[in-house]
Amino acid sequence: xxxxxxxxRQLRHSESGYSLAELMxxxxxxxxxxxxxxxxxxxxxQSYSTVMNMTSMNSSIRTGLDxxxxxxxxxxxxxxxSHSIEIPNGDGxxxxxxxxxxxxxxxxxxxxxxxxxxxxxxxxxxxxxGVATDVVTVLMADNALIxxxxxxxxxTTITVGPGPDLATGPDxxxxxxxxxxxxxxxxTLLQVTGVDPGSRVLxxxxxxxxxxxxxxxxxxxxxxxxxADPANTPALTRxxxxxxxxxxxxxxxxxxxxxxxxxxxxxxxxxxxxxxxxTVAFEVEGLRLTYDIVDGDTNPADVSMTVADRDGTxxxxxxxxxxxxxxxxxxxxxxxxxxxxxxxxxxxxxxxxQVSFRxxxxxxxxxxxxx
Numbered sequence: 001x002x003x004x005x006x007x008x009r010q011l012r013h014s015e016s017g018y019s020l021a022e023l024m025x026x027x028x029x030x031x032x033x034x035x036x037x038x039x040x041x042x043x044x045x046q047s048y049s050t051v052m053n054m055t056s057m058n059s060s061i062r063t064g065l066d067x068x069x070x071x072x073x074x075x076x077x078x079x080x081x082s083h084s085i086e087i088p089n090g091d092g093x094x095x096x097x098x099x100x101x102x103x104x105x106x107x108x109x110x111x112x113x114x115x116x117x118x119x120x121x122x123x124x125x126x127x128x129x130g131v132a133t134d135v136v137t138v139l140m141a142d143n144a145l146i147x148x149x150x151x152x153x154x155x156t157t158i159t160v161g162p163g164p165d166l167a168t169g170p171d172x173x174x175x176x177x178x179x180x181x182x183x184x185x186x187x188t189l190l191q192v193t194g195v196d197p198g199s200r201v202l203x204x205x206x207x208x209x210x211x212x213x214x215x216x217x218x219x220x221x222x223x224x225x226x227x228a229d230p231a232n233t234p235a236l237t238r239x240x241x242x243x244x245x246x247x248x249x250x251x252x253x254x255x256x257x258x259x260x261x262x263x264x265x266x267x268x269x270x271x272x273x274x275x276x277x278x279t280v281a282f283e284v285e286g287l288r289l290t291y292d293i294v295d296g297d298t299n300p301a302d303v304s305m306t307v308a309d310r311d312g313t314x315x316x317x318x319x320x321x322x323x324x325x326x327x328x329x330x331x332x333x334x335x336x337x338x339x340x341x342x343x344x345x346x347x348x349x350x351x352x353x354q355v356s357f358r359x360x361x362x363x364x365x366x367x368x369x370x371x
Contacts, residue, residue: 061335064281076117076359078141084114090218116323120305126251142241144170167197175269186228286334
């Protein structure tokens with residue numbers, strides 16, 4: 001029997017692997033496939049990060065805007081028809097303090113007789129990206145404790161009549177809250193410094209944080225309100241709780257994360273502190289507020305309430321724009337995405353809204369049309 005063996009050349013050919021050229025081509029193809037796969041994965045990851053950043057940004061500023069809208073709808077409700085409350089004035093009176101962003105120390109102008117339901121402060125907030133932010137303070141009565149008769153009052157105290165539970169529940173009164181005391185057309189705004197639920201006595205000692213309690217002032221005090229009734233009948237005197245709400249941007253507490261702050265009253269009954277307040281939105285870079293005016297004549301819209309607007313050379317010229325003429329507020333809040341890394345873009349968005357002050361629907365014509 002004859003046996004055939006493969007030649008050495010045939011053996012070398014059958015045992016040989018991929019050639020160098022084949023290996024290089026395969027490696028190149030694999031690199032292209034992996035590169036495309038990783039690029040797609042990176043793009044998907046970045047897209048997800050972008051969506052999350054934008055969603056978080058929009059959610060934050062929408063929360064802040066929704067809260068502002070809810071508050072603005074109630075501005076002026078429960079206040080006198082003048083949309084203002086008298087404050088200490090005349091002999092012995094000193095300016096009332098106003099809440100504001102950290103680093104500010106605002107007061108109402110010396111000689112002011114009252115505090116309005118809307119107090120605009122254009123450009124009063126921090127400047128971010130070269131644009132000054134605005135500040136607004138608004139007042140409204142609290143429907144949970146409104147128009148309750150008194151049984152007694154002194155120069156620094158009132159005794160609340162039967163009905164509301166001053167210790168618990170929605171009518172609970174605590175130091176730092178604001179109270180409007182009225183008798184006929186006379187009013188005064190006070191800050192609670194002490195509460196005795198058992199005797200139903202509220203104390204308004206001098207030296208409160210907003211400087212509203214000035215029993216020694218000539219007008220705008222409890223004594224002045226009581227004098228409006230020569231018969232001194234306490235039951236004719238009424239008390240309503242008032243909320244003073246201030247909105248502003250705080251870029252000082254954490255400069256990397258400017259925030260929209262909602263401040264109720266001062267936040268402390270005796271110590272004035274502009275670092276107080278609750279954050280309602282983070283990464284807020286802009287707060288622009290303008291107002292629609294009803295003056296019985298031109299009724300200008302989108303008024304910033306600047307110094308020129310107030311002195312008669314601005315939008316209401318030749319007359320001055322008055323705070324009590326404001327009927328609508330136009331709100332614009334600008335936010336940015338939280339992630340500001342080198343590989344992630346910074347996204348910005350502005351949400352806007354217009355709100356009518358339902359509690360200020362009545363129009364006072366300050367001058368005859370055309371004059």
